[in-house]
Amino acid sequence: MATVTTQSTAFWRYLDQTEPDTDWSREPEARIGRRYVAFHAQSREIDRPALESYLARADDGWIHPAARRMLDCWRAELELLGVHDPGLAEDRPLAASAKAMTAALAERGLLIDHRRFGGPVHLDGTRWGMPLRQLIGSDGLPNYLLPILRQLIPMTRPGRTFLLLYDEGLTADYLLLERVLTEFGASVARLPLSRVPIDGTARSSRYGGWSGTTLADLSSASGTAGPDAYRLGMRLYFIAVLQRTSAESFRMPLLRRCVGRAARLLGREPVDESPDASAERLATALSRCRIRPGYVDPYRLTTSLLGPRALPLLPSIRKVYA
Known part of the structure; x- marks a missing residue:
């Protein structure tokens, strides 16, 4: 679910453009992280055809070598912590295609689709007093909610409960996600988690400031x-x-x-x-x-x-x- 997103694939394309010959297999995770910060510090236009190609490859199970290296580093730290590897590097296709999922959402009246007019696709939670949430941009690129829906909705079973763990800053999205899953018959519980502040500031890793506090830093x-x-x-x-x-x-x-x-x-x-x-x-x-x-x-x-x-x-x- 995390790889079939613009956030991941846009960074991968940036790496291929800037460092096409880099051997990522031994690159320290902190140095890859600093590249991630540098990528987000720059403003650039999205190349839709290029990103569509990366998204299609990710949907087929491909992971960029730099991302695979990060997963290897994280798996080693999880093993040291005694945390079961949930299958970070396994190829697990999403349970439904994007086309099938948007059709299922539309059938239940949960979608406002303006693609035929060259516009975006919105998840419609207005029946629950929630604002529209963009699911696919006018550029045709999905946000992170679509792969989550593609995976979880087909997994709905009687007696099965989904426990959603998420960054509390995304509470609005996960309240909507809970409602949509419930509409499809799922039982849902939510557990928001806060980011740990560093020097008084809690922010995304894309902005940096994490040097000296990664799991690798703590374990060493x-x-x-x-x-x-x-x-x-x-x-x-x-x-x-x-x-x-x-x-x-x-x-x-x-x-x-x-x-x-x-x-x-x-x-x-x-x-x-x-x-x-x-x-x-x-x-x-x-x-x-x-x-x-x-x-x-x-x-x-x-x-x-x-x-x-x-x-x-x-x-x-x-x-x-x-």
């Missing part, structure tokens, strides 16, 4: 903690301390303290109790952290590990954070 910082403490400490800091919508800026000393706290938690003797008692205690703890859509809120669970009445790091919970 000097220290004595082992991998397990790093994994748990990162979760304690970014989940329990910063919380989901914290306005507090990133602080390396506080992250170090969380890693130290994690090392102490992991160093404690495991709780010695029967499997039935352990399971009962775990069920009780998780019930307090469950929220309305039915899943355990990771913020409540992680916070429960801190404070004077902290939940013991039970073996089952330890596995969650490993």
Whole structure:
């Protein structure tokens, strides 16, 4: 869903125009990131035929070598964090074509299509008191919502719930997305996440300012903690301390303290109790952290590990954070 967008393909074309002979297989991610910042700092006209070609290739599963290099770097950091790779580099075709999806939306009266007049296509949420949202520009290029709809709407099944995680700055789009998915019979829950401010400013990576705070920077910082403490400490800091919508800026000393706290938690003797008692205690703890859509809120669970009445790091919970 992320590759079949103008945001990705326009950057790829920029790289091919400016550095056609660069070997991206060993390029550091920070240097690719700086090129991304430089790309967005320049103003340029969109070459529609060229971008249509890139979008078509991306729809067929092609990923630019620079983007594949970034994915390799991120997969290595996810592995270090103990985060399951969701298949970042797998070729997974979208479930429906753009043509089929716009037809399905139009059939339900959710589309205002001005393409025959040379205009844009809008997603129509006015029945819910929401403004029109452009889905395809007058240049024929889609925005990021179309591939999301192409993937999720065909996946709608009875009893299946979509949990939408997104940047809280995109709340208006995801409120509309929730309504559209519900119109097609989906059950939807939303979880907005805030960006972590750096030096008091929360902004997109395209504007820079992230040097020294990438996952690669954090994992390579000097220290004595082992991998397990790093994994748990990162979760304690970014989940329990910063919380989901914290306005507090990133602080390396506080992250170090969380890693130290994690090392102490992991160093404690495991709780010695029967499997039935352990399971009962775990069920009780998780019930307090469950929220309305039915899943355990990771913020409540992680916070429960801190404070004077902290939940013991039970073996089952330890596995969650490993």
